[in-house]
Amino acid sequence: MPSLFFALLSEAKPWIQKTKVTPLSHSGKFRIYQNESTYIIISGPGKIPMALAVSEFASLLSKETRNQMKIWNLGIAGGNMAKTNVGDFYWIHKIRDFASQKDYYPERIQSSSFKKETNLTTFDRPVSKVQTDNRFQVIQEKELETISLVDMEGSGFFEAASLYFPLENIAIGKQISDFLEGRFCKENQVEEMMGSILDPLFEEWNTPLPWMEEDVMETKIWPDISRRLANLRLTETMKHDLKKSLRFFHLRNPNAPIPPPDMGFPQTIKSKSDLKLFLAGWKEKLHA
Known part of the structure; x- marks a missing residue:
């Protein structure tokens, strides 16, 4: 509405x-x-x-x-x-x-x-x-x-x-x-x-928002990414901000694969500051 x-x-x-x-x-x-x-x-x-x-x-x-x-x-x-x-x-x-x-x-x-x-x-x-x-x-x-x-x-x-x-x-x-x-x-x-x-x-x-007809973000992209990042224990705020960046990329590049994060980086995460750096680097790719 x-x-x-x-x-x-x-x-x-x-x-x-x-x-x-x-x-x-x-x-x-x-x-x-x-x-x-x-x-x-x-x-x-x-x-x-x-x-x-x-x-x-x-x-x-x-x-x-x-x-x-x-x-x-x-x-x-x-x-x-x-x-x-x-x-x-x-x-x-x-x-x-x-x-x-x-x-x-x-x-x-x-x-x-x-x-x-x-x-x-x-x-x-x-x-x-x-x-x-x-x-x-x-x-x-x-x-x-x-x-x-x-x-x-x-x-x-x-x-x-x-x-x-x-x-x-x-x-x-x-x-x-x-x-x-x-x-x-x-x-x-x-x-x-x-x-x-x-x-x-x-x-x-009266045209639906692009993601409302079939919300690929909610049905496919986000569930897959959530599973991959489950061990990182993201806060709700981190999840919200990351999802916004993922949607930003997907809306502008609907047929392109989501740029992956640096998956080697999570092995070195030892603090909340490390986690924030990991997410900041990924979001930079999504908004490039």
Whole structure:
């Protein structure tokens, strides 16, 4: 049962109408809509409300459910790229929080009818290239040199979602709404733009996660590796981290054999530090 996060009702409205979701009765702060196959959550603008909405939603779910749930954030963003148009849609492969200068790296979408990817910078206030009114943070041209898209929610969504959901379940997509002219889009304009990309995205939204149709990791790869490493007495945290790295490799190389660890190394393991070194060396191969 996938979940979809929006900052604004106008961004979500085409999806609410398409899916016919209805409000979920719960004691929390944020609006959550649900039908038999999906959740839609509206946080309000800003990275902190978005992070809180993700956390509140995650608290309603079991860990098993979260591990199997596709979770997306869609919405509008200001553009700062040449040869682009209002309405162009991009998947995000890097997010920078402008205030903290911290970077985040969502997983790349492997198969989509929307092929474009770019970086996103999250600001605490709306951004403009020119001074209009005090609601906008004016950004100088030099600061904009490495910025492609801007929003107010991306970093909050990703940082919170990555605490509760597997990284490979998380995706962020943004549609260009303006070019930082210092004006707000009208609600009907946002609805129209988001509606224009709904149908192809809706198909992809309803496609199961790659490993959910036949979870080779759970049925074949992990059981085999667990047997081979049984004598090492891995902690649950070590198992969890190793499984994430194995899945990372398998998703990107579905037909390739899993790179083996240094099986001579376990003979020299005499401490937890040795075990950590053994796992670090293996994970380095998996992420190469």
